[in-house]
Amino acid sequence: FRIDGAEIVLVRLPLQFRFETSFGVQTEKLVPLLVLHGDGVQGLSEGTMEAAPMYREETIAGALNLLREVFLPRVLGQTFANPEAVDAALGSFRGNRMARAMVEMAAWDLWARTLGVPLGTLLGGNKQEVEVGVSLGIQADEAATVDVVRRHVEQGYRRIKLKIKPGWDVQPVRAVREAFPDIRLTVDANSAYTLADSGRLAALDAFDLTYIEQPLAWDDLVDHAELQRRLRTPLCLDESVASAQDARKGLALGAGRVINIKVARVGGHAEARRVHDVAESFGAPVWCGGMLESGVGRAHNIHLSTLPDFRLPGDTSSASRYWATDVVNEPLEATNGLMPVPEGPGIGVTLNRDFIGGVSELHEEYRA
Ligand code: OSB
Numbered sequence: 585f586r587i588d589g590a591e592i593v594l595v596r597l598p599l600q601f602r603f604e605t606s607f608g609v610q611t612e613k614l615v616p617l618l619v620l621h622g623d624g625v626q627g628l629s630e631g632t633m634e635a636a637p638m639y640r641e642e643t644i645a646g647a648l649n650l651l652r653e654v655f656l657p658r659v660l661g662q663t664f665a666n667p668e669a670v671d672a673a674l675g676s677f678r679g680n681r682m683a684r685a686m687v688e689m690a691a692w693d694l695w696a697r698t699l700g701v702p703l704g705t706l707l708g709g710n711k712q713e714v715e716v717g718v719s720l721g722i723q724a725d726e727a728a729t730v731d732v733v734r735r736h737v738e739q740g741y742r743r744i745k746l747k748i749k750p751g752w753d754v755q756p757v758r759a760v761r762e763a764f765p766d767i768r769l770t771v772d773a774n775s776a777y778t779l780a781d782s783g784r785l786a787a788l789d790a791f792d793l794t795y796i797e798q799p800l801a802w803d804d805l806v807d808h809a810e811l812q813r814r815l816r817t818p819l820c821l822d823e824s825v826a827s828a829q830d831a832r833k834g835l836a837l838g839a840g841r842v843i844n845i846k847v848a849r850v851g852g853h854a855e856a857r858r859v860h861d862v863a864e865s866f867g868a869p870v871w872c873g874g875m876l877e878s879g880v881g882r883a884h885n886i887h888l889s890t891l892p893d894f895r896l897p898g899d900t901s902s903a904s905r906y907w908a909t910d911v912v913n914e915p916l917e918a919t920n921g922l923m924p925v926p927e928g929p930g931i932g933v934t935l936n937r938d939f940i941g942g943v944s945e946l947h948e949e950y951r952a
Pocket residue numbers: 639719772774822873874875876877899900901
């Protein structure tokens with residue numbers, strides 16, 4: 585297939601909830617979108633980097649400049665045999681995986697739409713729906729935490745993840761576990777702890793957590809391995825896995841026993857599938873993480889989650905939780921903790937161009 589045009593769009597969306605993590609508080613989302621044109625169809629992707637390099641090192645400003653100056657010139661006007669060839673064409677560039685993923689993921693969607701096949705099927709998945717949980721931000725107190733957990737348990741979510749930070753960990757987890765003895769419960773620290781906190785983290789062993797997500801530094805595997813030796817609860821790696829090589833090293837070191845795959849964090853679907861295969865070879869389950877995506881990134885996540893080693897519920901909860909109006913026309917809603925895979929070719933969603941036109945802060949078009 586040939587890539588003969590591209591659009592970069594930047595949209596600002598208000599979040600329907602206040603999302604507090606160990607990084608800080610978020611109340612809106614800046615969503616960079618990429619549309620690739622070719623063979624009369626459009627392939628869509630979403631950047632998951634943020635304005636500031638808090639989660640990982642990439643930023644929206646940096647990514648958009650790389651798209652304009654390096655990555656789009658590398659693919660515009662070119663013909664590719666398949667999306668893996670796009671991944672390979674970008675593979676010699678160092679880092680900047682979220683920016684590269686924008687091109688790679690849009691190419692997968694373009695290719696799948698050209699073939700008239702759902703993306704999940706092309707990737708090797710075979711589910712009609714995927715199990716989902718929910719990621720809940722830090723609340724004002726324990727009562728508010730139990731309250732928000734109750735609302736989401738009642739909606740059928742299959743796993744509750746609580747954001748924690750030093751000073752807000754054992755108390756909310758104990759309160760939620762006492763109120764809900766049987767739910768699948770996890771925590772995510774977003775790198776807020778150090779090895780010196782291992783006693784505090786070991787106290788979480790009492791609450792039957794499925795895993796503790798990314799407690800230590802974003803770029804560290806060695807200390808995670810040491811912490812894992814001190815805990816019974818499995819560690820789950822998020823920030824510190826940017827590639828299949830990172831996954832292999834992390835699992836070989838014992839830095840964790842579960843991997844959160846975010847397709848954009850690792851550079852796209854081809855690399856996400858390689859991470860999936862490495863984890864499977866270690867007998868480690870994976871699950872699909874989220875970055876508060878709009879419907880474009882959410883649809884990509886759902887399709888990726890149809891691969892067999894996605895054995896734990898993902899963070900891809902209902903779009904209506906996040907947005908009053910989404911950037912896509914199709915609703916992405918879970919029922920009883922099951923998210924249906926959007927039907928139709930590619931990622932199965934289409935841009936709501938009227939809505940986007942009213943809220944976009946940037947719209948650039950490129951031709952081969
Ligand atoms: O660590 O998984 C994370 C959101 C933004 C950045 C990092 C993370 C998250 C979430 C939210 O946990 C998951 C979602 O609902 O999309």
